[in-house]
Amino acid sequence: MYRINRILAAAILVALIAAPAFAQAKNYPSKTIECYAPSGAGGGWDLTIRTVSKTLTDTKLVNVAMPVENKSGGGGAVFLTALQSMKGKDNVLTVYSPPLLLINLNGTTPFSYKNTTPLARLITDYGAFVVRKDSKYTSIAQVIEELRKSTTSVKIGGNSAAGSMDHIQFLVVAKAAGVGNLKAIQFISFQDNAGAAQLLGGHIDLLSTGLGDVRGLVESGDLRVLASTAPSRPEYGVGKDVPTVREQGIPADFSNWRGIFGPPEMPAYAVTFWRDALGKMVKTPEWKKACENNGWVQSYADQPDFVKFLEAQNALSKDILVELGMAKK
Amino acid sequence: MNEIFSQLLLGFEVALTPINIMWTTLGGVLGTIIGMLPGLGPATGVAVLLPLTFKMGPVGAMITMAGVYYGAMFGGSRASILLNTPGDGAAIATCFDGYPMTQKGRAEAALAMSAVASFIGGMIANVAMVFVAVPVAKFSLRFGPAEYTLLMLFALAATAAMSKEKILQGFIGMTFGLMISTVGLDGLTGVNRFTFGVLELMGGVDFLIIIIGIYALGEVFKSFKSVHDPSFKMQTKFGKIKFTKEDWKRSWPAILRSTPLGFFIGALPGAGGTMAALMAYNNEKNISKHPEEFGQGAVEGLAAPEAANNASSVGALIPMMTLGIPGSGTTAVMLGALLMLGLQPGPLLFQKQPEVAWGMIASMFIGNIILLIVNMPMASILVRVLAVPAKVLYPLILGLAFIGTYAITNSIVDFFILIGFGLIGIFLEKAKIPTSPLILGGIVGATMETSFRQALMLSDGSPKIFYGSPITVTLIALTVFSIAWPFVSSGLKRLKASRSV
Numbered sequence: 001m002y003r004i005n006r007i008l009a010a011a012i013l014v015a016l017i018a019a020p021a022f023a024q025a026k027n028y029p030s031k032t033i034e035c036y037a038p039s040g041a042g043g044g045w046d047l048t049i050r051t052v053s054k055t056l057t058d059t060k061l062v063n064v065a066m067p068v069e070n071k072s073g074g075g076g077a078v079f080l081t082a083l084q085s086m087k088g089k090d091n092v093l094t095v096y097s098p099p100l101l102l103i104n105l106n107g108t109t110p111f112s113y114k115n116t117t118p119l120a121r122l123i124t125d126y127g128a129f130v131v132r133k134d135s136k137y138t139s140i141a142q143v144i145e146e147l148r149k150s151t152t153s154v155k156i157g158g159n160s161a162a163g164s165m166d167h168i169q170f171l172v173v174a175k176a177a178g179v180g181n182l183k184a185i186q187f188i189s190f191q192d193n194a195g196a197a198q199l200l201g202g203h204i205d206l207l208s209t210g211l212g213d214v215r216g217l218v219e220s221g222d223l224r225v226l227a228s229t230a231p232s233r234p235e236y237g238v239g240k241d242v243p244t245v246r247e248q249g250i251p252a253d254f255s256n257w258r259g260i261f262g263p264p265e266m267p268a269y270a271v272t273f274w275r276d277a278l279g280k281m282v283k284t285p286e287w288k289k290a291c292e293n294n295g296w297v298q299s300y301a302d303q304p305d306f307v308k309f310l311e312a313q314n315a316l317s318k319d320i321l322v323e324l325g326m327a328k329k
Numbered sequence: 330m331n332e333i334f335s336q337l338l339l340g341f342e343v344a345l346t347p348i349n350i351m352w353t354t355l356g357g358v359l360g361t362i363i364g365m366l367p368g369l370g371p372a373t374g375v376a377v378l379l380p381l382t383f384k385m386g387p388v389g390a391m392i393t394m395a396g397v398y399y400g401a402m403f404g405g406s407r408a409s410i411l412l413n414t415p416g417d418g419a420a421i422a423t424c425f426d427g428y429p430m431t432q433k434g435r436a437e438a439a440l441a442m443s444a445v446a447s448f449i450g451g452m453i454a455n456v457a458m459v460f461v462a463v464p465v466a467k468f469s470l471r472f473g474p475a476e477y478t479l480l481m482l483f484a485l486a487a488t489a490a491m492s493k494e495k496i497l498q499g500f501i502g503m504t505f506g507l508m509i510s511t512v513g514l515d516g517l518t519g520v521n522r523f524t525f526g527v528l529e530l531m532g533g534v535d536f537l538i539i540i541i542g543i544y545a546l547g548e549v550f551k552s553f554k555s556v557h558d559p560s561f562k563m564q565t566k567f568g569k570i571k572f573t574k575e576d577w578k579r580s581w582p583a584i585l586r587s588t589p590l591g592f593f594i595g596a597l598p599g600a601g602g603t604m605a606a607l608m609a610y611n612n613e614k615n616i617s618k619h620p621e622e623f624g625q626g627a628v629e630g631l632a633a634p635e636a637a638n639n640a641s642s643v644g645a646l647i648p649m650m651t652l653g654i655p656g657s658g659t660t661a662v663m664l665g666a667l668l669m670l671g672l673q674p675g676p677l678l679f680q681k682q683p684e685v686a687w688g689m690i691a692s693m694f695i696g697n698i699i700l701l702i703v704n705m706p707m708a709s710i711l712v713r714v715l716a717v718p719a720k721v722l723y724p725l726i727l728g729l730a731f732i733g734t735y736a737i738t739n740s741i742v743d744f745f746i747l748i749g750f751g752l753i754g755i756f757l758e759k760a761k762i763p764t765s766p767l768i769l770g771g772i773v774g775a776t777m778e779t780s781f782r783q784a785l786m787l788s789d790g791s792p793k794i795f796y797g798s799p800i801t802v803t804l805i806a807l808t809v810f811s812i813a814w815p816f817v818s819s820g821l822k823r824l825k826a827s828r829s830v
Contacts, residue, residue, distance in 0.1 A: 041376040042655060042665030050669060054383060070376060071739060073532020074514045081528035082740070106519050109528065155787055163519040188474075188783050189517050191776075192661065197598050197654050203473030203787060216653035216675015293671045326519070 028269055029091065033066045036094040038079035040072040043193070044210060048123070048258050049095040051290045052281070059284050061277045066093075075099050075161050077109035084115060086263040090270035093119075097258045099164050101314045105321050106163040107328030113310050117262035117271060120278040121306045123296040125256040126239055127169035127229035128211040132199060133222055140227040141248050143206060144177045151184040157204035159195045159213070162187055163326040166195075169229055169254040170208040172320060173245050176252035182324055199223065210256055211239050212295045229254035230297075237295025257299060257313075259306060275303050336679075337459060340687030343388055344695055349688065352389045353696045356396020358703060363397065364404025367541045367726075368733020370417035371401035371642070372658035379666055387670045387682065391689040394663050395646065396696050399451055402602065402639045403700050406443045410631075411436060411714055414545040414726060419602030419641070421540060421768060422610040422634035429626035434564060436715060438572040440708040442628055443635045444701055445572075446584050450636030451697040453585075454592045454643035458690060465644070466651040469596050474783035475794045477599070479804035481777035484604055487611040487811040489766040496815070498762040505762075506770020509534050510778070517782055529742040536603075536771045538734050542747045543764050545730040547754025549723045564715040570708045572628070580632035583613050591637030595644025598656045599776055602638040602645075607769055609637035615814055643693065650686060652676060 035053050037046035053066040071079040076099050086092045104112035131137050146153050158166025167187045175182055190198055196214055199207040200222060215238050217223040225242045231253040233240050245252055260278060281287050282300040291298055301309060321327035343349060363374035374397045382390035405420030410427035423443065430439040489499035512523045513533030524530040587609035594605035613633040614623045623630045648656035653675035655661035667674045672682060679686045734747045757764055788794035795801055
């Protein structure tokens with residue numbers, strides 16, 4: 001009797017704990033969804049998550065509020081740490097891109113994409129190699145040629161830290177073009193998107209950045225894009241008028257994908273909901289328009305494909321960082 | 330020239346519609362309130378507004394956000410003057426003479442002068458924005474890593490050498506600030522420095538937390554001894570919010586000198602309002618005939634940084650408007666908003682969306698007038714905070730300080746940093762170490778260091794880059810001058826005195 005009572009009590013306890021979870025799963029989402037940009041307001045991550053939040057609520061795919069908060073620092077690493085303390089939460093979303101892999105591989109943070117719940121890849125932006133309008137360079141091949149002669153002759157700058165995206169995308173191209181001593185290529189990292197001003201002012205020769213980041217100055221003719229890192233020219237945006245690195249005979253490309261992630265161990269009902277919602281969102285005209293405005297190329301991939309993609313990208317990035325001697329020991 | 334006027338006219342047509350006047354007022358008043366609260370600066374204010382701006386359309390959005398920006402410059406000084414607690418970085422220099430004025434029972438004059446100086450600074454900067462935005466933007470591009478290094482060095486040297494009696498303490502404070510600025514992820518190598526495995530420290534120590542700690546918490550801690558002292562008297566009678574003719578006579582030249590300085594520093598990407606205000610303050614102190622009155626409630630020491638920080642908020646819009654490059658944290662958010670609204674920031678903005686660009690500029694003239702009108706009655710209410718007993722007021726300040734800190738980074742680790750700096754604040758006071766070099770060191774240290782290393786990378790290790798351009802040579806000369814001047818001027822005085830005997 002005593003024993004049955006105990007089992008019964010345990011069963012009731014389980015039911016009591018599980019009941020709210022079931023109720024949650026049914027009415028999910030019923031409370032505010034916290035969206036985080038792992039960078040300051042105004043950057044690429046921030047723009048992506050804000051556009052996602054706006055599109056999902058505008059199209060009524062999500063009927064609760066989705067306020068966006070900025071948690072910047074360490075090239076995204078600070079928020080990745082914070083995300084670990086949100087383990088198992090069902091109301092947290094964030095956005096990441098290649099630096100998620102790079103900051104782990106270069107030793108900035110012990111956490112990797114495996115300490116998140118990937119939900120979907122949404123878009124891809126491509127790298128761009130940009131010069132001033134009066135620069136002597138007219139193709140990326142000329143820059144490579146110059147670097148072959150002397151690795152310090154071209155001053156290359158970017159807006160991310162050394163060993164992160166802007167740096168790596170240039171080295172991927174240099175490596176494919178057969179430049180031997182990759183470590184000797186100087187990369188000058190600027191903060192707060194100051195790179196474009198430094199290029200305009202003539203302090204650096206070439207800026208490695210995203211196609212979307214310099215649209216305004218390219219349209220006005222102040223800056224010229226030598227090449228994009230797209231595998232083939234995208235259909236719209238600045239990239240469609242810009243030759244790719246491949247077109248110029250260098251077999252390399254680099255994709256700046258952006259995807260949506262949940263905290264580690266996000267509950268299954270929440271994962272199902274967001275996979276479904278994001279899958280529907282990318283088909284809406286509102287989303288398509290936002291992509292065209294920002295020059296983003298749609299590259300939706302649902303969770304299973306996205307995880308496989310992340311695995312492959314992680315292995316690839318690791319090889320490059322090892323070669324550069326920038327991989328964590 | 331005619332073209333500029335016709336464009337500006339178009340701007341006023343846009344800005345003077347009732348709805349846009351409403352946005353201007355709303356933005357300005359909201360900014361004033363946000364600026365008053367410690368920790369909440371214009372960048373946070375604008376970011377909070379972001380989701381609302383989607384409904385406003387591009388013109389309304391830009392007008393409101395610009396309003397928050399310069400409104401925060403008006404508001405930031407209120408708490409500096411009344412409570413010795415700057416609302417944000419740009420209002421630190423306002424504490425130096427604003428709070429002593431309050432202690433002398435001149436809070437009304439200080440509040441009035443700060444509003445008028447802010448107004449004049451903002452208005453002149455607006456005119457400058459209309460006519461010289463493009464040349465200023467072009468000139469600011471000539472600032473590469475070497476120029477930035479020397480500019481920061483100049484600002485630091487001038488601040489540390491501000492009072493020659495305390496020059497040693499000044500440099501100690503500066504060094505401490507520079508040390509704090511080395512904490513965090515180093516962008517040039519991707520290496521963590523002095524984070525001791527605490528990942529929250531990777532982003533560095535936010536200087537706003539240092540300011541809130543030293544000033545707000547420091548002020549509260551210091552009062553622990555005096556709060557039960559029956560002789561501790563409060564102000565109970567309040568006069569009109571106005572200043573005397575004498576105040577005006579002393580302040581207007583300071584305002585006119587500080588405005589162009591603030592405007593230009595603001596236009597340099599990455600420099601910002603705090604630096605502008607501190608440099609304006611130093612400048613006034615250096616050229617003043619009575620430098621000893623600075624820090625004791627000299628009204629021109631209040632007017633100068635107030636004019637400079639408002640002018641810098643206008644200047645910071647220049648890189649954004651003319652090049653599509655963020656000039657400050659706040660304009661970075663505004664750029665993001667433009668993108669979200671489907672606009673393309675960049676040199677073509679003035680041609681493609683003149684109603685947005687010129688509408689915003691015109692609204693800033695209107696906004697400054699509105700803020701001046703709003704701020705006077707608001708000040709007469711705010712000044713009554715001085716009648717609140719310390720027992721009630723200080724717990725409130727403590728609460729605000731913690732909320733403000735949490736709002737910056739949402740991290741508990743920062744609470745400990747905050748309390749730590751509160752205690753450091755007491756120590757600094759006991760050791761007579763001035764706080765401004767410490768804070769400026771904390772703000773510019775990281776940028777100065779990275780700029781220095783960037784410059785050496787650009788020159789392949791040759792120091793020639795630091796004296797190779799007219800700008801760098803000028804900056805070196807100014808640095809040397811600012812350190813030497815306090816000694817030279819006192820030497821001259823002594824010489825004069827000995828001759829007249």
